[in-house]
Amino acid sequence: MRRFASLILLFVLVATACAAPTEEPFDSVAEIADASGSGSDAPAPEPDPACNPDNARPSLQPDQPLPQPGAMPAGTRMADILSDGTLRIGVAQDTLLFGFLNPGTGEIEGFDVEIGKLVADAIFGTSDGRVELIPISSAERIPGLVDGRFDIVVKTMTITCTRWGQIDFSSVYYESGQKVLVREGAGIERIEDMTAEESVCAAEGTTSIAAIDNFAVQSVGVETWTDCLVLFQQGQTDGISTDDTILAGLAAQDPFAVIVGDLFSEEPYGIGSSKSYPEFTRFINAVLEQARQDGTWQDLYDTWLRDTLGEQSPPTAQYR
Amino acid sequence: MMSGRRCGTSPSNLVAVTTLTTTGPGSPTPDNIAANPVGGNLLQRQTRTTPGRLRLRTFAIVALALATGILAAIIFSQRANTVDVIRDVDEPAILAARQVQASLAEADASAANAFLDGGAENAVQRARYEEAISSAEESLVTLAARIGDDQESTDAVVAIEQAVSNYAGLVEIARVNNRQGFPVGAAYLTTASDLLTNEVYPLTDLVANNSAREYRSNYNSLLGPQIGLALAVVGLAALLTIVLLRTHQVISQKFRRRLNPAIALATLLAAGLTLWLILSLASQASFVVDARDDGYSGVREYVDSRALAFRAKGAESRYLIARGNETTAEFDAAADKLEGVLAQSSQLADGASEQDAASDAQQTWQGYRSVHDEIVLSVEAGSRQEAENLALNQSNVAFDAADEALVRGLALNQDQFDRSMNSAAESTNFLPFGALALAIASALLSLFGIQSRINEYR
Structure with missing residues (x-):
């Protein structure tokens, strides 16, 4: 009988060892958690001391005259972009009229996009195949320029002194509020x-x-x-x-x-570019100057915005 | 994960050990009991005469036989019932809960992919979206029928049903906006996808975990310490056999008859019952272990692999639809996790067909992943159009091959689970009724055998 009892004990021990091993619980969120990286908290930037807090509009004096397309002065940012072969433009893809993905064509279109392409036209002689449109969020505009992920930002971006502390702005290409x-x-x-x-x-x-x-x-x-x-x-x-x-x-x-309601703020839009290349900012200002004068700005405005925002003429440029 | 081959019970070993023991010495016999009269007058009077002692012995044998038969019937019916619950309720509930998630992830991946084609929308992917939503709903019905009265799971299923209809609503709004060329469509699609990730998937996890807990507890009641009850029944049957053997011996000596056919047959029946109980118990236990280690664990891996694969595919399309600040992180996290699971499946696979399925899944997934890498390279090189073409064509073809491999692996493991659990159920099919019948027959035969001898005194 004792032997039988010990057999039972053995059986119980084996059976207990066979009991369900603990297994990982199902957790679908944790398994791909941390997938979305969080933005870093940069210290609050210092405003540009050269900028007037009441009027942040004045930009750098434009290059006069514009260099011939395809022949950028050596050592400039424009020459680098020319040899790279494409101008990288940070744009919106969800802002109807300014920068949005047209589901019919699969292309990003809008007033901002066309303004950006004017810069490519001036560098390469054409913007066809020379432009890389990079869709970005608003918060990415400045970090992307600082990191060099794109060359310019044309994305309904208001010119402010704080931003002037981190990046350069072109002259105003649209006055909003x-x-x-x-x-x-x-x-x-x-x-x-x-x-x-x-x-x-x-x-x-x-x-x-x-x-x-x-x-x-x-x-x-x-x-x-x-x-x-x-x-x-x-x-x-x-x-x-x-x-x-x-x-x-x-x-x-x-x-x-x-x-x-009425406008409760002034929002002058400028093209953003890196602070490292002031010659590029001057170049962009010259491109905008030309567009104001030869009617290109007006054509673009009439095509994209006039139906919604009414008659307007190009804003006057201000320089430092 | 799940360990276990060493756990597999081998019926033959157990039989060898246990049958040896049944012939062991030192068992209490009715003689010992009779030699120590403790009862009242009747008992004392009975133990004084041989017929009296034989009557007591008969009583003890019949009581022991009936107790063995009845307890065997009850305990083995309960065990059979537990096997059925694991096979028909617990595992299907876990599978259904995971299928809900896999189908919704498929719907989400298809909705996002259809979006890539622009306002006109990709008809194939749209149809697939609708199919996936209906199969998610079917799995929900299966699930609802199997979670029983668990209030938490029931509430979760109701909440999932609600969230799925909200999800489908958001996808429709996304679609309507997209058809009009409104950029807000893409934002609705992301909102819909976030609803699945943040609300629905945790709920399906909750239900699956509740059902997995049920599975574990039922499994433990078949194989854990509670197996002691079944072993006690085996012990009773063995005791009955020993008592009958001893009875036959005593009667042979007292009446100088070498063979008492009725008692000998009763002993054989008791021995047969003991053997039957041991064999059934051992094979039931071994099949239940097999079902878990070779079936259930694989089902779990493959169904979760499918969900992860679809989540990665959805992330790929959303990466292209998104407004640029989306990264590949979501895809990478899902794909890395999936590749870990596939590597594990391949390691744990036993048998050629499982091995084939696992390596097939790994290869086809790598095939898809290389197309995905090409998409990311195209986007980084600024060729969005090319990336979208890849995502709508080569990527879908490669992905479908990987998903087919995963579906095959899932079916293979589900089949193994079903077969093992069916065998576990069959291994005790006739036991409750048979044990009772054998025990009663054994009791009647011994009653008849001993009574014939008592009658010789008159």
Whole structure:
């Protein structure tokens, strides 16, 4: 009997060893976690001391006259770009009218894109096959220029003294200003009508989100302007506030959205470029100067913006 | 992961050891009991005479036989029931929960891929999206039927159903906007995808983990310490055999009859029952271990590989659709994890067909991954159009080959699981009824055999 008892004990021991081994639990989020890298928190940049806080518009004097396309002066940034063969332009791909991916053609199109191509035309003689359009978010505009991921940024970018501290701007190529977009029939006629109970959405890293904080309404920051439209259409925010130009593009995608109130900020748009190559900034200014004078600017404006934003003529350039 | 071949119980070893033991000495016999009268007057009177002692012995044998038969029937029915629950409820629930996730990941990958084709939308991918959504819904129905009264899982399934319909709604909004050329379409697609990652997948994990816990607990009740109950029944049957052997010996001596056919047959039946119990228990245990180590663990690996593969494919399309600040990190994380799982599957694979399936999966996945690398290179070189063409054509073809390999691996392992569990169920098919019948027959035969001898006293 004792032998039988020990056999049972043995069997129990074997069986216990056979008991289900602990296994990893299912965890679908952790298994590909940390997939999205978080942006680094850079220290707040110092504004450019040469910049006037009341008017950040003045840029570097343009090159006069423009060098012949395909024959850039040696040692300049333009000569490097010419030998690289492509001009890399940071653009929006979700801002209707300015930079957006046309699902029909698969191409990124818009007013900003055409302004950027003028620079390529001046360097290569043509922009066909000479331009690499890199879709970026608003927050990436300055880091991308500083890191050299692209040569210029043409992405509804407001000229400010803080930004002048990190990058160069061209002369103004479009004068915009901030407004607010709300639901039709919400009884809101200006941003001042909105309370602290309500929220307004804007893209992170823009001048628009900073401007919202001057009012009672809460601000909600997201990655892109179309993300704001998603929140707005899903009822998770009560409005979107940014430049009238961007709002016009958003309103065109939503029949129940209206743009209200007066401009409550001045948003002069400039082409961003690296601070390391002032000669390139002067070159860009000369390209814009030419576009203002020979009617190219007007043609582009009429093609892309006139229907939505009304008659306008090119903004006057200011230089230091 | 799962260990286990060394755990496999071999029926033949157990039989050898245990049968030896049944003939061992030192077992208590009714004689010993009779020699120590502890009971009242009746018992004392009975033990004084030979017929009295034989009557007591008969009573003990019948009681022992009935107890053995009844307990064997109850305990082995319960074990058979547990085997059925693992086979028909627990494993299918885990599989269904993982299938929900794999199908949704497939739907998401297809929706994103269809988007790449522009406003006109890729019809093939669109159809695939719709198919994947319906198969996710089918898996949800399967799942709902198998989670029983687990409140947490039931709530989770309801929440998944709701989230899936929200997801489909967001994809439709994305589609409508995209058809009009509105950039907000792409933002809706990302929102939809985030809904799956942040809300739905954790819920499917929760349900799968609850069902896996059930599986573990049922598995442990077949193979863990609770196997002691079944062993006690084996012990009773062995005891019955010993008592009958001893009875036959005693009667042979007292009545000078070498063979008492009825008692001898009763002893044989008891010995047969003991053997049957041991064999069934050992083969049931070994099949349940096989089902887990060769079937279930592979099912888990392949179904999760599919989900990861689709998540990587979706990340590839979103990388192209995205506004530029999307990185390849999501793809890389899913693909690296998947490659780890595939390498493990290939290591643990036993048998030629499993080995083939595992290496096939690895090769086809590498084939797809090289197309993906080409896409990333094209984007980095500024040829978005080329990258999109690759993503819509070569990438899909290569990916489908990899997915087919994963589906084959999944089917192979599911088949192994089913076969092992069916064998586990069959190994005790007739046992509860048979054990009871054998025990009763043995009791009746000994009653008849001993009574015939008692009658000789009259």
